[in-house]
Amino acid sequence: MVTSLGIKERKAREVDHRRELILTAAEEIISSEGIDKLSVRKIAAKIEYSPSLIYHYFKDKDEILKHLMEKSYKKIVALLISVQSSTEDPTDKIRKMTESYIHLALQMPEQYKTIMLNSSPDILAHTSVLFDGASTKRQAVAILCKCLKQIDKYKNADDKQIELTAQIIWATTFGLIIRMIIENEIDEKQKNLLIQHHIQHIENGIIQGKT
Amino acid sequence: MVTSLGIKERKAREVDHRRELILTAAEEIISSEGIDKLSVRKIAAKIEYSPSLIYHYFKDKDEILKHLMEKSYKKIVALLISVQSSTEDPTDKIRKMTESYIHLALQMPEQYKTIMLNSSPDILAHTSVLFDGASTKRQAVAILCKCLKQIDKYKNADDKQIELTAQIIWATTFGLIIRMIIENEIDEKQKNLLIQHHIQHIENGIIQGKT
DNA sequence: TTATTATATAGAACAGTGTTCAATATAATT
DNA sequence: AATTATATTGAACACTGTTCTATATAATAA
Numbered sequence: 001m002v003t004s005l006g007i008k009e010r011k012a013r014e015v016d017h018r019r020e021l022i023l024t025a026a027e028e029i030i031s032s033e034g035i036d037k038l039s040v041r042k043i044a045a046k047i048e049y050s051p052s053l054i055y056h057y058f059k060d061k062d063e064i065l066k067h068l069m070e071k072s073y074k075k076i077v078a079l080l081i082s083v084q085s086s087t088e089d090p091t092d093k094i095r096k097m098t099e100s101y102i103h104l105a106l107q108m109p110e111q112y113k114t115i116m117l118n119s120s121p122d123i124l125a126h127t128s129v130l131f132d133g134a135s136t137k138r139q140a141v142a143i144l145c146k147c148l149k150q151i152d153k154y155k156n157a158d159d160k161q162i163e164l165t166a167q168i169i170w171a172t173t174f175g176l177i178i179r180m181i182i183e184n185e186i187d188e189k190q191k192n193l194l195i196q197h198h199i200q201h202i203e204n205g206i207i208q209g210k211t
Numbered sequence: 212m213v214t215s216l217g218i219k220e221r222k223a224r225e226v227d228h229r230r231e232l233i234l235t236a237a238e239e240i241i242s243s244e245g246i247d248k249l250s251v252r253k254i255a256a257k258i259e260y261s262p263s264l265i266y267h268y269f270k271d272k273d274e275i276l277k278h279l280m281e282k283s284y285k286k287i288v289a290l291l292i293s294v295q296s297s298t299e300d301p302t303d304k305i306r307k308m309t310e311s312y313i314h315l316a317l318q319m320p321e322q323y324k325t326i327m328l329n330s331s332p333d334i335l336a337h338t339s340v341l342f343d344g345a346s347t348k349r350q351a352v353a354i355l356c357k358c359l360k361q362i363d364k365y366k367n368a369d370d371k372q373i374e375l376t377a378q379i380i381w382a383t384t385f386g387l388i389i390r391m392i393i394e395n396e397i398d399e400k401q402k403n404l405l406i407q408h409h410i411q412h413i414e415n416g417i418i419q420g421k422t
Numbered sequence: 423t424t425a426t427t428a429t430a431t432a433g434a435a436c437a438g439t440g441t442t443c444a445a446t447a448t449a450a451t452t
Numbered sequence: 453a454a455t456t457a458t459a460t461t462g463a464a465c466a467c468t469g470t471t472c473t474a475t476a477t478a479a480t481a482a
Binding site: 018049050051052053056 | 429430431432433434
């Protein structure tokens with residue numbers, strides 16, 4: 001019963017490896033065929049194992065998605081943090097964050113849709129941002145709030161008002177992104193106009209406008 | 212070969228009746244169980260016919276959805292028109308239109324999701340609003356543009372800029388609605404705060420801010 | 423080494439999905 | 453009354469997610 005530590009660790013690595021194998025196969029299918037076409041059987045075929053094996057490494061299809069979502073979500077948060085720390089002026093920060101957030105999302109449209117349009121509790125635990133108190137529980141909202149607070153106008157503003165503003169920035173930007181993804185065939189020029197217009201309106205309305 | 216007109220019309224009515232039967236059954240299932248749980252077989256069971264019969268009245272499941280979408284979409288446009296004609300001040304119009312649009316959407320969450328998150332060409336033909344020229348081809352955008360033009364600030368504004376503003380209002384409002392639907396369990400009070408904040412920001416940024 | 427136990431993998435099966443096709447019943451027209 | 457058109461069904465196909473039982477493989481204990 002005294003299992004050697006080396007073997008235990010190798011086992012764990014092998015399990016991790018198989019799980020990674022399944023996840024990357026799923027990711028490839030999503031990237032090439034879209035989230036709607038992802039199926040357990042297709043993943044199994046891709047890694048050349050039986051479909052039932054997958055249930056040995058993941059509880060169900062949703063758990064696979066959950067892992068992929070988490071990965072994509074971390075990517076997004078990491079981006080926001082990097083922009084935040086690389087920029088000085090708070091207004092610039094928000095502009096740049098919004099801009100690069102949009103571009104990142106548009107580079108992984110299927111993943112973004114999957115993350116943000118999913119309403120399973122597990123995923124909402126990461127992605128929900130509109131509830132009262134989100135600024136302390138959601139990193140993305142927290143970062144936005146922090147930036148807002150650095151703007152003179154919000155120096156003495158109510159925390160709740162700042163949170164609401166951050167939530168609106170988040171939700172509205174989400175809306176623009178999702179519709180740009182859904183309405184495929186919008187040409188790049190138009191996309192850029194929309195993005196710039198949206199950012200300009202955030203600045204006008206939220207940063208310069210009255211509270 | 213000379214079919215009596217009366218019978219032909221009765222036949223047509225019967226066909227329409229069966230189609231309506233199928234559509235309302237589908238609508239009931241969507242309302243009670245959500246769009247994800249809608250299936251051809253469930254519709255068939257509800258109207259007590261065999262599943263294959265449905266394909267005698269509709270090409271496929273998508274065509275059924277298409278019809279439901281069109282119905283909901285017309286409801287929305289009708290609302291916008293009624294608000295538009297019942298209000299004088301253009302800023303008020305936009306405020307009220309946005310407000311009642313949001314409330315209508317929240318009253319039919321499953322239908323709204325189905326309309327606005329669908330990317331099939333047939334449905335996009337009604338719902339796409341972000342392309343260059345949408346203000347002349349989409350009634351909803353056209354109404355918004357008309358209101359914007361009545362605001363002093365936009366009197367001499369470029370048509371393209373007005374269209375972009377309308378598109379951003381539309382896309383961002385869509386975003387707020389979808390996230391409120393997806394993040395269920397947000398309490399009413401918070402929902403109302405978000406809605407008011409969003410509308411305020413539209414006014415601040417789009418109506419009062421600089422262009 | 424052998425026996426035992428844990429893990430990995432596969433195959434078959436269930437219940438569900440959308441859809442098609444051939445057969446039949448019903449109604450309308452000649 | 454015979455023929456043609458329409459309405460309706462049942463069976464089948466190819467999918468889907470998932471579960472269960474059986475088996476092969478590897479790790480541990482004796």
